[in-house]
Amino acid sequence: MKILRFLFILLLAVSCSKHQLHPYTFYYWKTDLSLARTEKDVLQKASLPFLYTRFFDVDKTDGKFQPVGVITKDKSFITGKQIIPTVFITNRTFLNITNQETRFLAESIHALIRKKASEYHLKTGNEIQIDCDWTAGTRDDYFKFLNELKKISGKSVTCTLRLHQVKDKKLMGIPPVEKVYLMCYSTSSPLKKSGKNSILDVNILRSYLSKIKDYPVKNMAVALPIYSWGIVTNHLGKHRLINALSQKDLENPSFKKISDTEAEVLKDGFYFGHYLNKGFRIRVEEISDDQLQAVIDFLQKKYSLSILFIIN
Structure with missing residues (x-):
């Protein structure tokens, strides 16, 4: 229901404003492909006919x-x-x-995508998207890989774009793709106690x-977060993340309760599928509808954008 709440309020805010109503869809970033009834209903209402689905990671x-x-893939994963x-x-x-390794990597990735799409009878199109937080030291080889994957697959290869890669475009280079997906989240590290919301801080963004108007790739979609998590800190100051926690879970x-967003564990036990000791602290980070609207208001002055929501 949390997904529905975020989605409905956001669409209402956009459609009732004087601004353009942007097409939208979702990223699916779970390893097990499954859809509950609520998720199917939300996905069905998305205005774009695509679902961006993570197939695997490469390391x-x-x-x-x-x-x-x-x-x-679970049998519940049925979508048009x-x-x-x-x-x-x-x-x-x-x-x-x-x-030689670049070509091998491109061939292997393309082969595994085809294998999984065929095995699970997934209706794929003419696009493959690559997500990589490349750096100045790897940019040339990463860009070679993108070109190689294009040649091998015969498909349109697109890629994600991090905020720092926009800001430092001379250093980071411009990827050889026709479309980029701007990742408007993770504005800071959740493992650093900065006092800011690490998922999305609008001022940092x-x-x-x-x-951004100067960025050479003009065909751009924006990915916005509608997920939440809890940051658990132990007695030694070490952290871990628990996905999908909200303030209600505290x-x-x-x-x-220490504050609306933070609590201390009073008793050893299993919580949210994790064993937590007495004295551990949990801090929840969520994204408000106002934050999402502020990002949309800022960006729609720059571009006519498609919007993709990141859920966990």
Whole structure:
């Protein structure tokens, strides 16, 4: 129901304003493909005919490329949306990569996408999306990979774009794609106690995107977060994330509320599928409808944008 609440209020705010109503859809970032009735209903109402679906991650371990978290599919995953395969690749995968390895990587990724699409009878289209937080040191090899994947797959290859890659475009380079997907979230690290919402801080986002009009790739969609999480801190100050926690989850007789968004565990036990000790602290980060609307208001002055929502 939380997804429905965020979606309905956001659409209402956009449609009742004087601004343009933007087309939208979702990213699906879970390893197990399954859809509850509520999720099916929400997805059906999305105005774009696509669902951007993470197929797997790629990492390099002991010098070898490895697929990680390859999708599985439940019988409940039924949708009329066209599936856009999305693959996350770690930045270190491109460190010291050879031209031969670049081609091998592109061939392997394309083959695994085709295998999973065929195995699970997924209706895919003409697009493959690559998600990588590339750096100045890996940009040339990453861009070579994108071109290689285009040649091998014969498809339109698109990629994600981080905020710092917009701000520092001269250093980070411009990816050789016709369309980019601007990731308007993770404006800071959730593991650093900055006092800011690490999922999305609108002021930080505005500073990163102050010159977005100058970005050369004009075909751009925006990804906005409608997810939440809890940041758990132990006695040693170490952190871990628990997905999909909200402020309501802090209303627990085994917790002592510190604020509306933070609580302390009073009794050892299993909470949210994790064992937490007495004294551990949980801080919840959520995205408000006002925050989402502020980002949309800021960006629609710059572009006519498609919107994709990130859920967890």
